[in-house]
Each structure stands twice: as C-alpha cells, then as structure tokens.
Amino acid sequence: xxxxxxRLPRYDGVGHVTGQTTYVDDVRVAGMLWAxxxxxxxxxxxxxxxxxxxxxxxxxVHAVVTHADVPKNVYGHLEALGVPADEPLLAEGEVRWxxxxxxxxxxxxxxxxxxxxxxxxxxxEEKEPLFDPRKAFxxxxxxxxxxxxxxxxxxxxxxxxxxxxxDVAWAFDQADTIIQGVYxxxxxxxxxxETQISLSVPESTGRLTIYSCTQAMYFxxxxxxxxxxxxxxxxxxxxGTVGGGFGGKVDSATETITALLALKSxxxxxxxxxxxxxxxxxxxxxxxxxEIADALTDDGWILGRKTLTxxxxxxxxxxxxxxxxxxxxxxxxxxxIPNVHFDGYVVYTNxxxxxAMRGFGVTSVxxxxxxxxxxxxxxxxLDPFEFRLKNANRVGDTxxxxxxxxxxxxxxxxxxxAEAAGIELAAELRTMSSEPRTGDLLPxxxxxxxxxxxxxx
Amino acid sequence: MKLTLNGVERxxxxxxxxxxxxxxxxxxxxxxxxxxxxxxGCGSCTVLVDGEARRACLIPLASVDGAEITTVEGxxxxxxxxxxxxxxxxxxxAQCGYCTSGMLMAAEGLLRTNxxxxxxxxxxxxxxxxxxxxxxxxxxxxxxxxxxxxx
Numbered sequence: 005x006x007x008x009x010x011r012l013p014r015y016d017g018v019g020h021v022t023g024q025t026t027y028v029d030d031v032r033v034a035g036m037l038w039a040x041x042x043x044x045x046x047x048x049x050x051x052x053x054x055x056x057x058x059x060x061x062x063x064x065v066h067a068v069v070t071h072a073d074v075p076k077n078v079y080g081h082l083e084a085l086g087v088p089a090d091e092p093l094l095a096e097g098e099v100r101w102x103x104x105x106x107x108x109x110x111x112x113x114x115x116x117x118x119x120x121x122x123x124x125x126x127x128x129e130e131k132e133p134l135f136d137p138r139k140a141f142x143x144x145x146x147x148x149x150x151x152x153x154x155x156x157x158x159x160x161x162x163x164x165x166x167x168x169x170x171d172v173a174w175a176f177d178q179a180d181t182i183i184q185g186v187y188x189x190x191x192x193x194x195x196x197x198e199t200q201i202s203l204s205v206p207e208s209t210g211r212l213t214i215y216s217c218t219q220a221m222y223f224x225x226x227x228x229x230x231x232x233x234x235x236x237x238x239x240x241x242x243x244g245t246v247g248g249g250f251g252g253k254v255d256s257a258t259e260t261i262t263a264l265l266a267l268k269s270x271x272x273x274x275x276x277x278x279x280x281x282x283x284x285x286x287x288x289x290x291x292x293x294x295e296i297a298d299a300l301t302d303d304g305w306i307l308g309r310k311t312l313t314x315x316x317x318x319x320x321x322x323x324x325x326x327x328x329x330x331x332x333x334x335x336x337x338x339x340x341i342p343n344v345h346f347d348g349y350v351v352y353t354n355x356x357x358x359x360a361m362r363g364f365g366v367t368s369v370x371x372x373x374x375x376x377x378x379x380x381x382x383x384x385x386l387d388p389f390e391f392r393l394k395n396a397n398r399v400g401d402t403x404x405x406x407x408x409x410x411x412x413x414x415x416x417x418x419x420x421x422a423e424a425a426g427i428e429l430a431a432e433l434r435t436m437s438s439e440p441r442t443g444d445l446l447p448x449x450x451x452x453x454x455x456x457x458x459x460x461x
Numbered sequence: 462m463k464l465t466l467n468g469v470e471r472x473x474x475x476x477x478x479x480x481x482x483x484x485x486x487x488x489x490x491x492x493x494x495x496x497x498x499x500x501x502g503c504g505s506c507t508v509l510v511d512g513e514a515r516r517a518c519l520i521p522l523a524s525v526d527g528a529e530i531t532t533v534e535g536x537x538x539x540x541x542x543x544x545x546x547x548x549x550x551x552x553x554x555a556q557c558g559y560c561t562s563g564m565l566m567a568a569e570g571l572l573r574t575n576x577x578x579x580x581x582x583x584x585x586x587x588x589x590x591x592x593x594x595x596x597x598x599x600x601x602x603x604x605x606x607x608x609x610x611x612x
Contacts, residue, residue: 014550023533195591197495247557248593
C-alpha cells in the first residue's frame with residue numbers, strides 16, 4: 005500500500021516534458037500518404053452524381069475511395085445485439101449532415117490531396133433539413149430516415165426508453181402545485197488538442213497496422229474489421245496515447261478510411277483532421293430537449309415526476325441509445341420521487357452525429373434537474389438547500405429504475421456545497437445524515453413506497 | 462537556408478514558404494511541437510526563435526533563415542531535465558501532454574526575460590495556450606516552481 009496517499013511520478017510524465025511521447029502524428033513510416041475528404045457541403049439532400057475520375061488521374065494521387073470501395077458500408081456498433089445499422093461509412097445516395105464524408109483521397113502530400121478533392125465532381129438535390137429535436141419529433145416533420153425520425157430499437161423494438169413507477173396519476177391528483185420546466189442543454193465540442201487522427205500501414209504479411217488516437221481500441225478494431233469484412237487477426241491496432249479525448253474519440257472517426265486507402269494504394273496513409281474539421285464535423289456532446297413536470301406539496305415534497313426527453317442524435321444513432329438509457333436512470337437526479345413517468349426518445353436531426361462526453365447522457369439531465377429544483381424552491385418560497393435535503397436520497401430509498409440505495413451521497417454533498425458557498429444551514433440540516441427515513445422525513449407517500457420495495461425484494 | 466536548431470547548425474531544403482512547424486516536424490524530425498490547429502490559436506507548436514516564444518505554425522521558413530531555434534528537445538533530456546521540464550513533471554502539469562511542449566517553451570521564453578514573474582505575468586504569458594485537460598492551475602504552479610517560487 006505504499007502507493008496510497010503518496011505523490012508518485014506519472015509513468016508518462018518524463019515523456020511528456022521531453023517531447024518524447026509518441027502520439028499518432030509522431031509515428032514515422034516511409035512512403036506515407038496523406039488523406040483528405042470530400043464532405044457534404046449541404047445539410048440534407050440526394051447525391052445525383054459522383055465522379056472521382058479526375059481526382060484519380062491527378063498527379064500524386066494514389067487512391068480515392070467512395071462507398072463502392074467499402075465491403076460493408078453500413079455498420080452499427082450495436083449490430084451484434086440485433087440493432088440494425090443506420091450509418092454508412094461513406095455516403096451513398098443521400099447525405100444527412102453537413103460534413104458527412106462522401107469520398108476520401110490519398111496523395112503524396114496534403115496540398116495534392118486537397119487539390120484532388122477539388123477535382124471530384126458531385127451534384128446534389130437539396131432537401132429541407134431539420135436541426136431542432138423538438139421539431140424533428142413531430143409526426144408530420146419531414147422524415148430524415150426511411151423509418152422516420154425516431155430510433156425505434158430499444159428492447160422489445162420499442163421506440164422509446166420508458167420508466168414507470170408508482171402511481172403518477174395519483175401524485176398529480178394529490179398535488180398542491182405542479183411546476184413545469186423545459187431545459188435544452190446545447191451541443192459541446194470536445195476540443196482535444198490532438199485532432200482526430202490515424203495512420204494505417206499495410207504490412208508485407210498482408211496485415212494492417214493501424215495507429216489510432218481512439219479511446220476505445222477494441223471498438224475501433226471491431227468497426228474496422230466489420231467494414232472491411234476481414235477477421236480481427238488481420239488487424240494490429242496501436243494506441244493508448246491519446247492527445248485528449250473526453251468521449252470524442254470513442255467513435256471511430258478515421259481508422260476505417262485510412263485502412264481502406266492503405267489497402268487500395270498499398271502505401272501507409274495518415275488522416276489528421278484540421279482544427280476546422282474537428283470543430284465542424286467531429287462528433288459533439290448531444291443537444292437535448294427535456295420537459296419536466298413535478299407534482300408538489302406546498303411544504304416541499306415531490307410526489308411525482310413526468311419527464312419527456314428528446315436526445316438529438318444528429319443524423320445517425322451511434323451510441324445515442326446508450327446515452328439516453330444512462331440519462332433515464334439518472335433522471336430523478338439525487339432525489340427520491342415515488343411516482344414516475346419517463347419517456348425518452350432518440351431523435352434524428354440533420355446535425356453532426358453526437359456521442360459520448362464526460363458523463364454521457366447524465367450531465368444533461370443533472371443540469372435540467374438541478375435547475376428545476378431551484379425553480380421549484382423559488383416558486384414555492386422554500387430554501388433551496390432545505391428543499392433538496394428534504395427530498396434527498398437516503399439509505400433504503402429506491403431510484404426510478406428500482407435500485408435500492410445502500411450508500412447514497414446526496415446529503416453530505418448538499419451540505420458540502422452549502423459550506424463551500426458560505427451558506428450557513430440550520431442545525432438540523434447541518435447534522436442530517438443519510439440514515440433511513442424516520443419521523444418527519446418519512447411521510448405517508450414514501451412509507452407505502454418503501455413497503456412495496458421491501459415486498460418486491 | 463539554415464537554422465541553428467538546439468545549438469546545431471542545420472541546412473534546410475523545404476520551400477521558403479513552408480511553415481517552420483512543417484520544417485521542424487516533417488524535414489528535421491523534431492516532433493515536440495504539435496500541429497494542434499495550424500492557425501496560431503492553440504499554442505501547441507510554440508518554439509523559441511532567437512530566444513522569443515513564437516508559434517511555429519505561423520512562421521514561414523524564409524522569415525527565420527539563419528535564426529536560432531530552440532525546442533523542447535533543446536531544454537534537456539530524460540536524465541537531465543531542464544528547470545521548466547523538471548517543474549512541470551514535479552507539479553503534475555501535464556495530463557494528455559499534447560499542449561505541454563508549447564507550454565514549456567512559453568514558460569522558458571518568459572523565464573529567460575523575466576526570471577521572477579508574478580502569477581499574473583505567468584497567466585499573461587500562457588494566455589492563448591489551450592489546455593483541455595488540466596484546467597491550467599497546475600501549469601501555472603509549475604512555472605512558479607520553475608522560477609523558484611513557492612508553488
């Protein structure tokens with residue numbers, strides 16, 4: 005146990021301060037080509053014509069790939085679980101977001117690759133795009149995918165993630181006050197200092213060595229193998245040195261395409277996003293539309309909550325269903341509410357596909373819930389700390405999805421927040437603990453919940 | 462053209478409008494400066510040009526013909542870290558490490574002209590150097606430590 009509490013040197017610290025840490029961009033191989041992409045300049049439309057012949061004939065160009073070069077163009081992370089794939093590696097027939105990759109060139113240097121991209125001929129017929137998940141959610145909105153604008157492959161082929169607990173109709177019937185709010189956390193770019201990058205090297209053995217900035221090596225390996233339709237033993241992925249990720253390097257942004265170009269050209273191929281690409285077309289944290297209605301008593305008990313959440317997945321679903329699931333589990337925040345009705349949808353828009361970012365799906369709902377809690381306290385004229393501590397999770401309480409809490413931390417955290425903010429809590433709040441509910445903290449509407457939960461366990 | 466790179470004179474073949482960053486990384490094999498944005502916005506390519514911290518991505522080679530260039534490789538080695546390198550390591554001022562080279566060179570440039578900077582001086586110098594991991598506090602502490610302060 006010498007390590008616990010000790011200030012140990014970072015294993016990579018000396019590498020970082022001497023410039024010797026090898027990121028993907030620092031890997032040197034002979035004969036390397038640079039990749040550049042033709043991306044959709046429009047938000048949504050049909051590709052009427054695509055001709056790469058002039059680019060292919062441009063001096064210094066060694067390969068151009070389009071959807072026709074991909075053995076399995078449409079692949080999804082959750083295919084192995086039976087969820088149909090929805091995203092093409094390279095656009096085919098239709099583009100659904102500005103920046104979607106249509107074709108990629110590998111050339112002797114970046115300037116030549118850029119010139120060749122300019123020589124690709126492409127024509128579109130534009131369609132009306134959708135950018136707001138609330139508008140895209142409407143049944144009569146233009147349909148972005150043939151099956152509509154909702155992801156519809158939650159368990160049991162449901163079109164939503166739903167949670168039902170207790171008797172929400174009773175709660176809203178009993179309520180002294182109903183307080184509603186709509187919360188819309190915006191997209192955020194992860195902004196790693198190292199932009200998306202990979203380098204694929206064809207080996208004499210027929211294998212590919214892929215240097216990647218990925219945060220999820222085995223996801224990437226599976227994604228490349230699936231698109232290329234090769235067994236995993238044809239691929240050697242080298243990674244683990246990530247120049248900042250924050251969730252933005254969970255999806256495979258470039259590896260599959262450099263692998264395709266390396267196989268087609270027989271040369272090592274590197275693709276490094278420009279900072280502009282990183283901002284405009286790499287995945288972001290999702291924007292959300294969250295509607296909350298709480299049934300309240302005048303003395304500050306939350307009897308019930310109804311929630312409608314729309315998770316803007318952008319043009320394709322990627323990991324959004326997973327993010328929404330985490331969101332649903334946390335949608336009561338750190339508080340106990342016995343009667344719950346939650347419906348969450350993953351909604352497609354014509355934005356860049358969204359992905360994980362620090363607290364995947366949970367930060368959005370935490371923002372919404374805490375803002376709502378403060379709104380309730382303001383509206384009812386309650387002290388915001390007292391209101392939170394009253395409804396705080398305690399030992400023996402159950403979450404929306406019926407996890408019985410053994411060690412909840414709401415009470416000490418709210419107390420610590422008050423202390424850090426320089427707010428003096430009343431003695432009974434300052435000394436409150438997370439112990440199981442008794443007395444004033446166990447009103448009748450929570451007694452019945454705890455009895456029910458005991459019976460079901 | 463010629464550069465004196467970390468004390469060694471080097472002939473350079475790249476075309477005159479090539480960025481100093483590309484010359485260092487692609488021709489001369491100096492990999493500590495990073496291509497974080499190539500627009501002068503992030504600071505990760507910072508090197509010393511005749512002792513002054515500058516962004517290598519914005520400098521055409523022709524404008525620095527004959528200049529003395531110092532990069533992280535010229536500050537010290539793993540067995541013999543320079544003062545700024547040692548301080549960054551001791552103060553845990555690097556997380557992913559991608560901005561670190563630029564931070565080190567900005568700090569080195571500051572300490573060469575201002576050996577006893579205030580915390581404000583350090584913040585001013587590091588303004589425009591983007592770090593997405595650490596939140597900057599440990600980086601500023603490290604520069605204070607390198608200057609002999611009390612971080």
